[in-house]
Structure formats: structure tokens, C-alpha cells
Amino acid sequence: MTKSNDFFDQVFQVVRLIPKGRVTSYGVIAKYLGGSARVVGYAMNASHTSKPKVHAQRVLNRNGQLTGKHHFETPFLMQELLEQDGVKVKDDQVINFEKIFWDPFIELKID
DNA sequence: GTTTTGACGTAGC
DNA sequence: CGCTACGCCAAAA
Secondary structure: OOHHHHHHHHHHHHHHOOOOOOEEEHHHHHHHHOOOHHHHHHHHHHHOOOOOOOOHHHEEOOOOEOOOHHHOOOHHHHHHHHHHOOOOEEOOEEOOHHHHEOOHHHHOOOO
């Protein structure tokens, strides 16, 4: 039992809360959980071991780019999954990224 | 145990 | 406007 497991789990939970057709970024989640963006990406790497499967494709970098596609089974899978969610992807970048951006500080805002 | 690296982000030059 | 540097923290070597 380690603290890192707890942080990973928190990342997983937040990612799972992302609605269909929405995306978010590592940095925002990191900031929301009080960690670093790198660790969030690291958590995503471990996400495939988590059940149910974490929608890692909905988590992108600050630029809205599919930076982590290379970590999927196939580099195309990440884009396809996003498109299946109704998210348009062009040149490894999400279209209307700001429009579909899902911010935990707003959506999960604690009054 | 130390060193390197990594699905990031911001600041500086 | 592109590259370097640094901070962040954890996993792998």
C-alpha cells in the first residue's frame, strides 16, 4: 500500500468521470489532484491495468495533441476512440479542443 | 542505493 | 517563434 497507488487511483477516477465527447489535459488533472503533470501521464501508462479500462484517450496534453497515442495498442486506436466519442482529430490534434475541454475545477467544483 | 527517463507545463532566452 | 532549462514526482534501469 503506497501513496502513489492512491494518486493513480484518483487520476483514474477523474478520467473515468470525463463525459463522452469531452477531453481534458494532464496538467489540469495534476493541478486538481495536487500532483505533477508527469505523474498523471505516468498514471495513464498504468491505466491499462485498471478496471474498468480508463479512457486515456480523453486525456491530452495542454496543446490538445494526442501525445500518448504511441502508448496505445496502435497509434491509430487513440484517434479512433476519440472520433467514436464524437471528437474530431486532425494531425494528432483535437478539433475544438477548447470547446470540448473538460475541466475538473469547473465540472467537479467543490462548493 | 544512484541515475536516467518520461503519455507535461511554464519560464526564459 | 523555436529551443533550452527547470520543476514536478514516480518507475525502471
